[in-house]
Amino acid sequence: MKTVERSIFPALKAALDDSRIIVLTGMRRVGKTTALRWLLEQVESNNKIYLDLERLDQREVFQEKNYDNVVEYLRNRGLDPDAPMTVALDEIQFVPNLPSVVKYLYDHYAIKFLLTGSSSYYLKNQFTESLSGRKVIFEMFPLTFGEFLDFRGISYQKKENFDEMVFNRHEFERLNAFYEEYLQFGGLPNVVLEPKGETKREILSDIFSSYLNIDVKGMADFRKIGELEMLLRVLANRIGNKLDMTKLSKVVGISRPTLYEYIDFFEKTYVITLLSPHGNPDRSVAGGKKLYFRDNGIASLFMNPGEGALFENALFNQLQSYGSLSYLGKEREFEIDFVIRKPDQTEFGLEAKLHPVQSDQERLAYFAGKYHLQGSWLVGRLATPGFDQFIWGGSIY
CATH class of the missing domain: 1.10.10.10 (Winged helix-like DNA-binding domain superfamily/Winged helix DNA-binding domain)
Known part of the structure; x- marks a missing residue:
């Protein structure tokens, strides 16, 4: 089924050319996952992956103390860490320490992160200071x-x-x-x-x-x-x-x-x-x-x-x-x-x-x-x- 484009999509796509982390937030079931998958499709390189952090098997690696293990996980999933990677992480609020993980990987590897979360409450309390200057936040609302x-x-x-x-x-x-x-x-x-x-x-x-x-x-x-x-x-x-x-x-x-x-x-x-x-x-x-x-x-x-x-x-x-x-x-x-x-x-x-x-x-x-x-x-x-x-x-x- 073809994705119906939302009014926010052009701004999201334009942000792909920005080196900063893209964070998309909004209420439950507002369409963030669809937007995230659409945005990942706009990335021309095949060196990319979508991960749903609501799934235990896909979030476990982000909960490990050695953050470099995430890169090995991505390698095992078919990505090339020696080339620029695009990593889309859905429902980031399920991993409380994710800001620290993302900051480390952003600073040490060529990774473009695309993130979604259901709450600016979480973002403002857990996410703001650790990624200062490294992110651009988009808010998604119900359909006009x-x-x-x-x-x-x-x-x-x-x-x-x-x-x-x-x-x-x-x-x-x-x-x-x-x-x-x-x-x-x-x-x-x-x-x-x-x-x-x-x-x-x-x-x-x-x-x-x-x-x-x-x-x-x-x-x-x-x-x-x-x-x-x-x-x-x-x-x-x-x-x-x-x-x-x-x-x-x-x-x-x-x-x-x-x-x-x-x-x-x-x-x-x-x-x-x-x-x-x-x-x-x-x-x-x-x-x-x-x-x-x-x-x-x-x-x-x-x-x-x-x-x-x-x-x-x-x-x-x-x-x-x-x-x-x-x-x-x-x-x-x-x-x-x-x-x-x-x-x-x-x-x-x-x-x-x-x-x-x-x-x-x-x-x-x-x-x-x-x-x-x-x-x-x-x-x-x-x-x-x-x-x-x-x-x-x-x-x-």
């Missing part, structure tokens, strides 16, 4: 809606500018069923490719169970797994809301210091992400940041998929590739869900609405002008009779 359509073999025309995305009824009628599926089940490749809704939910549940039983237990010193699961259920029903750590601590019965640890872990293992207020990106986790999940499918395990929060959550993830994001609003005043800052530093406001209407547009335009934004758009989930001056969410690929 455009990639979702690519995986399903559905044609579409991507538009780069929001002005070009004004509601098109023909596009809406052709793609709306796919977009509603994307909102409910998210963008994890295995889920997208599964045709049956019931099986999709089973796959999502399996992914989440693996996250709790492997990632949480293996990468963090958390003992109360049930406590983390309960917290995620509470967080899923606060999508798009500002985090109030004091109130949240009382609701879930978890101390604030422990709550900070849990939130940090969820963020670094790509389950949730936090959106900073406009003009103040460095505020702390409790300092008014808004909460979103990285994948709608995972979020929908804990909430009603018909809720408007899932639409806002999907929109947040869809907008990631268009510029840097923040939100704008003050107490008792109108809030703009998303402010996008383009590379040229121009800023635009976008507001998510289930049923957009003219009065919403007028109010948004007023507050966008008040905050000196260069433009604003309503983004709607559903068509509204008699009003088409908005962007349909499914047009943001």
Whole structure:
């Protein structure tokens, strides 16, 4: 089966010409292994190998004290250590001492390493200092809606500018069923490719169970797994809301210091992400940041998929590739869900609405002008009779 290329692939391929170690990270089942195998195929030399460190027989050699034994292992697997080698290692978090092994081999042999790991938590705690200056890190996220359509073999025309995305009824009628599926089940490749809704939910549940039983237990010193699961259920029903750590601590019965640890872990293992207020990106986790999940499918395990929060959550993830994001609003005043800052530093406001209407547009335009934004758009989930001056969410690929 031909690999469907992801938007990250060109950047990964370009990094092959860089001598540094390529590290690809992201949440479970996001497509890292497929990307790693694809990247290895782009290496013209045959002096290369793929190893899955989740397999005991392939990770044992990396756990030995004599790191030179790895080179002998590669020789026995058919590689020539006297020539440049490319070694792809999948699921590096299964070998705690791997950073030391890779650093030694990188410094003493002509090896180009391609690595994947399921957690920036692991990378930042175990991997950063030992490979300082020797690596380039790529983050992989669930499919965009455009990639979702690519995986399903559905044609579409991507538009780069929001002005070009004004509601098109023909596009809406052709793609709306796919977009509603994307909102409910998210963008994890295995889920997208599964045709049956019931099986999709089973796959999502399996992914989440693996996250709790492997990632949480293996990468963090958390003992109360049930406590983390309960917290995620509470967080899923606060999508798009500002985090109030004091109130949240009382609701879930978890101390604030422990709550900070849990939130940090969820963020670094790509389950949730936090959106900073406009003009103040460095505020702390409790300092008014808004909460979103990285994948709608995972979020929908804990909430009603018909809720408007899932639409806002999907929109947040869809907008990631268009510029840097923040939100704008003050107490008792109108809030703009998303402010996008383009590379040229121009800023635009976008507001998510289930049923957009003219009065919403007028109010948004007023507050966008008040905050000196260069433009604003309503983004709607559903068509509204008699009003088409908005962007349909499914047009943001």
